[in-house]
Structures are given as structure tokens and as C-alpha cells.
Amino acid sequence: MNRTMITATNTLSQLQKQLDIISNNMANIDTNGFKRREATFTELMYQQFNNQRNLAAEVNRLTPNGIRQGTGAKLAQAQLVMTQGPIKTTDRPLDTAFTKENQLYKVLVQTEAGSEIQYTRNGAFYLSPVGVNELALVTADGHSIVDEYENPIYITGEPKDYSIDPNGRLTVTKTDGTVQAFNLAVVQVNKPQFLESKGNNLYGLPTNFAQLNVGLEEIFTDLVGPLRNEIGIQQNALESSNVDMAKEMTDLMNTQRTYQFQSRSISIADQMLGLVNGIR
Incomplete structure (x- = not known):
């Protein structure tokens, strides 16, 4: 399994949690006093390759040194939003x-x-x-x-x-x-x-x-x-609940698009592996 598959798989499991949070918000739109939750994400650990041996060449660089490869994202917090409801x-x-x-x-x-x-x-x-x-x-x-x-x-x-x-x-x-x-x-x-x-x-x-x-x-x-x-x-x-159905539907569609993108990454990575294995 290559790096693309690992990154996409890690992110897919966390996106599923975000979908669950959005679904719970929408299911409680008519629940008195219900407060919605909002998912926030953070990066998983990354691997850094220090390919520049001459540190003097990195002076005034605006980005981190070396090459960084991430391993996906994780759900950092499902924050309770306490805004007033109608x-x-x-x-x-x-x-x-x-x-x-x-x-x-x-x-x-x-x-x-x-x-x-x-x-x-x-x-x-x-x-x-x-x-x-x-x-x-x-x-x-x-x-x-x-x-x-x-x-x-x-x-x-x-x-x-x-x-x-x-x-x-x-x-x-x-x-x-x-x-x-x-x-x-x-x-x-x-x-x-x-x-x-x-x-x-x-x-x-x-x-x-x-x-x-x-x-x-x-x-x-x-x-x-x-x-x-x-x-x-x-x-x-x-x-009433402070859930805004329009916002939840927008978040749901954005999360679904991200989910599809990650799934597509796995499919493309699998095709690339197939091409490599087919080389004689």
C-alpha cells in the first residue's frame, strides 16, 4: 500500500465522524434547547526529509525546511456551539x-x-x-x-x-x-x-x-x-434548537465531496499500482 492510500484511508475514517456529527445536528433540529456541534480537524503526524545539507542555503526561507509528507487529518474536536436558539x-x-x-x-x-x-x-x-x-x-x-x-x-x-x-x-x-x-x-x-x-x-x-x-x-x-x-x-x-438546516446541508455536501475525493485518491493509487505491476 503506497502513501496515498494510507493518507486517504486515515482521512476517510475521520470524515465519517464528521458526517455523524452533522447527521446528529440535523436529526435534532426540532429538539428543544439542543445545541449543535461543529467538527474541527487537525493534521496527523508528518514525516520530514531533510534533503538540504547546506543550511546556509535555507536562510530567509519562508516555508519549513526539507520535504514534509503528511499522513492525513484527524478530528480534533466536536465543539459544542452555545449560541442562542429561537x-x-x-x-x-x-x-x-x-x-x-x-x-x-x-x-x-x-x-x-x-x-x-x-x-x-x-x-x-x-x-x-x-x-x-x-x-x-x-x-x-x-x-x-x-x-x-x-x-x-x-x-x-x-x-x-x-x-x-x-x-x-x-x-x-x-x-x-x-x-x-x-x-x-x-x-x-x-x-x-x-x-x-x-x-x-x-x-x-x-x-x-x-x-x-x-x-x-x-x-x-x-x-x-x-x-x-x-x-x-x-x-x-x-x-428551539440552534441548528441551521441550510448550513448543515452545506456542510454535509462539502463533507461528501471531500469523502468522494479521498475515495477517488484510493482508486487512482490502485490504478497506478496496477500499471507498475504490469511493467515487464
Whole structure:
């Protein structure tokens, strides 16, 4: 197998990952609060041949010395794009939409390893019975929404009305006239590239987080106390996905053309090998 085949094969496997990312973006165009990912590439290791023995002849050269042969490209990062999505009015009191970028709700998720705090941008909340005259505030998948102390939110009695102010304070008025109030747990994401998709529109820390030598406070800022004034929430509305179908289709076609080019390189290299083998 010659160098052309190796380079093209390496790149093809990485282009397939980019196609998967684009396909996932397009599949979630109608998912509330979904944030698209964007693939970026970098070079694989290259081999350098220093064919110029007289270094004095290389003075004032603008390009690297010698001859460099690459081995293809690899997917460097599938970066999470946290730009604001369109907001649509629903007139449902438990629907909320962030009006500021890089903010996420905290969600308590039950995993095989136990309870774990994860994060979501989807502000569609529901009530789930957990006992006699007690309701839990949950996501559409049944995960508990937590307050600023990371405790699940439980509403007792019979709720009549709900109010959520722009700073994330949930006030529940009951049929007997009593009131319960909770501060929804909200974080500001400083480094979204560290977030890993956990499925069902949830994000969490990567499994190798302990080896990254990055503090949790560098990735998130808990919006508590005076920082709650920085929260931006709109009630009776939901944030749509920030996926632009026109852009995704353009990226898809460009990636497909690149994929075809790499495949064509393998075919041409195979023809060249055939010609060489046919020489007598």
C-alpha cells in the first residue's frame, strides 16, 4: 500500500465522524434547547526529509525546511456551539426558555453508579407524583430538577398557579392560598468544550475528567446569591434548537465531496499500482 492510500484511508475514517456529527445536528433540529456541534480537524503526524545539507542555503526561507509528507487529518474536536436558539411562545406555565447564552439547568439523574448531577438547556418541566399530596418537578424523561442546593424540588398540596421570574425563582400558589418558592439551580458554562453529551439532551463531565487537571470551577459558575441577577429566563416559552438546516446541508455536501475525493485518491493509487505491476 503506497502513501496515498494510507493518507486517504486515515482521512476517510475521520470524515465519517464528521458526517455523524452533522447527521446528529440535523436529526435534532426540532429538539428543544439542543445545541449543535461543529467538527474541527487537525493534521496527523508528518514525516520530514531533510534533503538540504547546506543550511546556509535555507536562510530567509519562508516555508519549513526539507520535504514534509503528511499522513492525513484527524478530528480534533466536536465543539459544542452555545449560541442562542429561537424562542417560541407556548403559553404553558411550566415551560421556560433561557434568554442568555451558556446557561444550563441542573438535573439529578439516576445512573448505574448512583445519582449524578447533569445539565440541560431544555426548559420543559413537568410534575410527577411521588407520594400522597406531593409532586416532583421533573424533565420529560422523569429526571428531577434541583434547587440551588442541589435538592430535588417537591411541591406539596394541590398547586393552582406557577410563576417563574427572570432570575429563576419558581413560586407555586396552591388552592388553599399557601405559597412555596424555590430557586432553580442554574450554572454558567465557561468552557463548553469540556461538556460531554450524555443522551436525551443532557450534558455532563467527561468520564476522564479526573485526568484533565481542570477544576470544576473553571468549567462552571454556579449562579447563586447576587449572581442570580445574571440569569435570564422567560416563562411560557421554549428555546428551539440552534441548528441551521441550510448550513448543515452545506456542510454535509462539502463533507461528501471531500469523502468522494479521498475515495477517488484510493482508486487512482490502485490504478497506478496496477500499471507498475504490469511493467515487464
